[in-house]
Amino acid sequence: MVVKMPGIRPEALQRYAPWLTLALWYVALCSLTRLVLWWKFGRAAQVGAGALLWIAPAGLVADAVQCLYMLAPFALFLWLCPDRWQRSRVMRGVLLTGAALWMFGMLFTAVTEYYFFEEFDSRFNLVSVDYLIYPTEVAGDMWVAYPVGRVIIAGAALACVMAWRLREPLTRGTRVVARFPARTPLLLLLAGALTLATSAFSTNSLGWSANRVANELAANGPSSFFRALRTSEIDYHALYATRDPAANHALLIKELARGGGSWMHPDTQRLERSFPARPAGLGKLNVILVSSESFGAEFSRLYGSGNDWTPEFDRYAQQSLWFRHTYASGTRTVRGLEAITISMPPIPTESVVRRPGNENIATLGAVLRRHGYHTSFLYGGYGYFDNMNSFFSDNGYEVRDRGDLKGTPRFANIWGVADEDLFDMTLAHADELAATGQPFFIHVMTTSNHKPFTFRTGLESFGIKPSGGGRESGVRYADYAQGYFLREAARHGWFSRTIFIIVADHGARVYGRQEIPLRTYEIPLLFYSPGNLAPRRVDSLMTQIDIAPTLLGLLGLPYTAPWFGQDALHAPEDGRVAFFSHNHDVAMLRDGELSILGLQKHVLNRRYDAQTDRYDDRVPVDAALNDLTIAYYQTAYELFESHQYDLPAP
Secondary structure (H helix, E strand, O other): OOOOEOOEOHHHHHHOHHHHHHHHHHHHHHHHHHHHHHHHHHHHHOOOHHHHHHHHHHHHHHHHHHHHHHOHHHHHHHHHOOHHHHOOHHHHHHHHHHHHHHHHHHHHHHHHHHHHHHHHOOOOOHHHHHHHHOHHHHHHHHHHHOOHHHHHHHHHHHHHHHHHHOHHHHHHHHHOOOOHHHHHHHHHHHHHHHHHHHHHOOOOOOOOOOOHHHHHHHOOHHHHHHHHHHOOOOOHHHHOOOOOHHHHHHHHHHHHHHHOOEEOOOOOOOOOEEEOOOOOOOOOOEEEEEEEOOOOHHHOHHHOOOOOOOHHHHHHHOOOEEEEEEEOOOOOHHHHHHHHHHOOOOOOOOOHHHOOOOOOOOOHHHHHHOOOOEEEEEEOOOOOHHHHHHHHHHOOOEEEOHHHOOOOOOOEEOOEEOHHHHHHHHHHHHHHHHHHOOOEEEEEEOOOOOOOOOOOOOOHHHOOOOOOOHHHHHHHHHHHHHHHHHHHHOOOOOHHHEEEEEEEOOOOOOOOOOOOOHHHHEOOEEEEOOOOOOOEEEEEEEEHHHHHHHHHHHHOOOEEEOOOOOOOOOOOOOOOEEEEEEOOEEEEEEOOEEEEEOHHHOEEEEEEEOOOOEEEOOOOOOHHHHHHHHHHHHHHHHHHHOOOOOOOOO
């Protein structure tokens, strides 16, 4: 049967039959993937079956648009291919082979989407773009953590079977003569549809729901990836809500003044504050700060977990200055490092750690070096990952990674050496620095609590499986290694003159229906220094950007910096703010209310109850809160881009 279209000759339709076959196959695959994602993850995020009434058709549109993009080169090929080539036996083989390869690629992508959604409750986003830049670690991780080999074999077999079953429509165009003028109108029709889609449709055009996961289900995975790739480092002013910079500065002057300090340049757009010495401070104690990979609060009994996976942290927290309500700034290691190191809100969309122009900025290390400290950054993997080595070395830190480890590690996988080996390197480095008499600050970034969750043998009695233990073994091992480190450190002479800070770089994974699922951002934090800090629980809001000013307040050292964070022990408790990033969205929390800034200058307000983890999106627009949120993020972006987020000359 030949379908007739006005103005389109039947032989032209047959020429494009392979294109139409692959397009329909792709849309069917995407619809099936969407249904599977909804069944496995959407229902848990409160996406009911009724939502499929709009998700399914919206998804069809998104899939069809992406299909136009991906198959455009194939349509062009079918248009340009001469009849004598098109009707050859070789072309039949080329079409069947090409179709099988393309189907395999799409099947593999669909499976990858499933596992990505399992981890992030999201289609491909900025995380997937970042991971693609580092194929060695990511490919190695995937090979160990996921059944890649079986997926490849099954996908290849299924693709071959499908291509063979569809051989008739795929090769139909090789049995007709379709002259160039006859096949041109259909190409023009496809080109017009692609032009219309390009000008009128974006990946998130059909994201109408207040439920973030529902919007993710309605989207197309490859389209989301290319959107993330295109917007991985964008101009803030072009796509996010903005205000007059002078008005923003005036608002921040008033807001940040609540935390004390004297303004150095109140008549300019800079934000440096000068803080005097605190006579009651601890003085120039050494500082070792551990950024613990994926060490979310959800695993700690002290934070209300039903699991008991962090007994070491829980025990030490009760001997420490323990912050009960602490949040991470993002969902990636670089976001945690950024917040802890430079005390800045997480400007969208790329972390400062990975942005060009991040040299010689106002880091915690730079402030401490002015007081005579030696500053170091130690990482368990290869520090080229996420630009960590470059960022820290360009900002005056001595950098050491797994390549500097002496001897054979107890254990290593694709992400790095075991945390125990990293901590041994830290202890040896601290011994070297202590021998010089110079105070030191060492920032340690662990790696072990990460897929593929493989560990050395001999720890089974602690609930840590060498492999196959998943996140539980990862968290238990991270906790075990931190306890090991603190016990070993107590055997060294510099221990009594050192503050230890343990904080997660981010939570274990992102899940939840909201644009910013806050429960997944809650992280553990302690300051431990027996004989110097009395045990105490702090219940006020604390975030990663507050760590640097809080530490300087404890030490009592005078300093000047443009930091956005506040000293959590000395600033007023009322009106505290916390900053978050998730994919392209950024947000600020204040007094239980969220202001969320998104692409296309969208601004949303939500009410959040931390006790019940419930959100209310039926809240009136809070213009004052939104203005303050814009002031923070826009000013942070402008200060960084204009190279004004540095330390003024002494």
